[in-house]
Amino acid sequence: MSHSTNTNDLVERLRARGQRVTSQRLVILRALRRHGGHATVDEIHRAVLRDLPGTSTPTVYATLDLLVELGLARKLDVGVGASRYDGRTEPHQHMVCRRCGRIEDLDVELDVEALVRAADATGFQARDTELVISGVCAACAAKG
Amino acid sequence: MSHSTNTNDLVERLRARGQRVTSQRLVILRALRRHGGHATVDEIHRAVLRDLPGTSTPTVYATLDLLVELGLARKLDVGVGASRYDGRTEPHQHMVCRRCGRIEDLDVELDVEALVRAADATGFQARDTELVISGVCAACAAKG
DNA sequence: ATTGGTGCAAATCCTTTGCAATAGC
């Protein structure tokens, strides 16, 4: 069974927090998962409008941030253009091309343990870690 | 001798690339170094105006990006508020507080080798890595 | 003398806010 359209996890988490299950929230999560990776708010918005015409920009922003808080999405800020949202929640890293802005996944283990321990030692309570490798993607390197 | 006001490295790198040594560039680098850590463009701009009145916003933006390209600064995007620039170029990581937005340094070794090798294997040419740990800082945790 | 850098003003882009209307509980 595909994970893409199953929104039970969202429903459960909303109920657990006493928040409402709205069609916008369900549709936005599905759009994020259908996109696959690193969607901008605008891309999600356009996709959502097909299923739920009239959905507003502020709702998409608020909902994507809510999904992050619920642990169903990750927010990605690579310093070029708009923020991006990633429906993949398993640990993985990102590579961003300085020339074209393209973002790719990188599946490498990262010793988060040591980092979190070092952070804790300073009194900081670590919740999440985000690693971004910047450089030049294969396509742009080929162009010179 | 303090490193803060010595801009020989900038002069050398500009000459090497055939770019001009301007007072704006020197003053902006000094302001960045004097600030110490994680300055916003606006903070740098205000500091620069004291030494060089009339300096424009676009110049500060362009120059900070140039410093990054020259390897004399790092750009930090933590997804909340404006971009930040860091004059510390030695490898170190960053912690950002989700509540107050405060950014702190974390001096932990990170096995960049393995990451760069994995990136290279995909055809991506890695240039730099940036790790951000998000969570709650000691001060905000104390407030509950 | 050339032309890369700069200042100015304005535009653009991304994101958030205020408030009335709506829909989930």
Add this chain to the structure above:
DNA sequence: GCTATTGCAAAGGATTTGCACCAAT
């Protein structure tokens, strides 16, 4: 019915652009 969510329009803030002028080479 109560109140969290939503839609709309507008504001806000960060960053970039176009162009004329200036200053480093």
